[in-house]
Amino acid sequence: GRVTDKNGQPLAGVAVNIISTKMATRHFERKTDKNGKFVQIGLWPGYYQVIFKKDGYLPITKEVKVSIGEATRLEVKLEKAEKALEKMLSKADQLFLKGNKLYAENKFEEAASTFQKAISLNNTQWGYYFNLGLCYKKMGQSTQSLEAFRKSLELNPDSFVINKELGEALAKLGQYPEAEKHYQKALELNQDDPDVYYNYGVVLINLGKSQEALAAFQKTIQLKPDYPDAYYQLGTLYIGQNKIQEAIDSLNKFIELAPNDPRVKTAQQLLNYLKKQSPSSD
Structure with a gap:
């Protein structure tokens, strides 16, 4: 650079x-x-x-x-x-870097407090709010993380990572229509992240958009062929479409990739049912 x-x-x-x-x-x-x-x-x-x-x-x-x-x-x-402003901003950056160190040490509460202090000195940096949102996410404080990510997005609206995190935060709170919009924006900015496609697919299922969800999960495994959750979701969607062989293949792949997943029992029960409907399958 x-x-x-x-x-x-x-x-x-x-x-x-x-x-x-x-x-x-x-x-x-x-x-x-x-x-x-x-x-x-x-x-x-x-x-x-x-x-x-x-x-x-x-x-x-x-x-x-x-x-x-x-x-x-x-x-x-x-x-x-200006000199006075420079001194204040320098202190804010020092706090930001300290907050990153605390975050890396899994001291999320201390890190959040440090990022808040940085913001009190300089509220124009999207990264301060973004990392504060990550701290709240780690602490399970969904509402606070959502608020921090929203503020970060105001300062940097064309950010992939902020739109991605906002989509996730909104989905956790059941705000699926807004989550959908942010995942769509994230995918406009970057089409290479399988996690975004997967989470977008889950949101679409909750919105009753099964065909669009199917496409999202297919894109997920295209980008990451060993993504077990996507195969499970595909299996259940194919069942709904009465595509028996596709459902069998997807659920078998899920079990192969995640044999210890708690959903394996359900997947096996579904497979037993599907195979009765399709005697020619293995």
């Missing part, structure tokens, strides 16, 4: 913090060279928060998708900050 000032002049010595949105322990630090450039190799595929900071400038947080076999390039411009 490359970092410049608002006039396009390269900025050296910019601190670049790269943090996985899935695992806070996956955290890398870089600084830009005299040409304003930086390089980070060896990143796992997925989404990252990338924070750019330099004394005298306003920090910026970007959401970046890293894919296998593709170089990700960033062009970032930093704007000057």
Whole structure:
């Protein structure tokens, strides 16, 4: 990537913090060279928060998708900050990084408190609210996590990870129509995540949209052929459509992939019934 000032002049010595949105322990630090450039190799595929900071400038947080076999390039411009504001924002960033460390140590309550302090100093960073939402999610506080993710989305409406988490939070609270909208937005932004397709499919089932749900689960196993839950859902949907052989194949695959799943007993009972309807099946 490359970092410049608002006039396009390269900025050296910019601190670049790269943090996985899935695992806070996956955290890398870089600084830009005299040409304003930086390089980070060896990143796992997925989404990252990338924070750019330099004394005298306003920090910026970007959401970046890293894919296998593709170089990700960033062009970032930093704007000057007033001294008092710079000091306050610097303290907020320190708290944010401290919160990430606490989160990685599974100290979710302390991490949440630390993110709240960061927000009190700087309420313009979507990453602060997003990570606060993740803390509440870990603590099982669905309403609070939903509120934090909503605020994060206000600041970064075209974020894949925020729309994904919002969809999940809304679904947990039974707010399926709104969850559907956020999963649809997430899928507009990224069509490579099997979890989003699966969770979207579950929401569609709850909305009575079985045919659309079927397509979502089919996409799930296309992206991840060893996704047992998707095969179970496909099996039950195929039964509803009287597609006996497809149901048998899906349920058999589910049992093969997840032999210790508590739903195996139900799947086996369904298979026994289906095989009576289709004597030619194995």
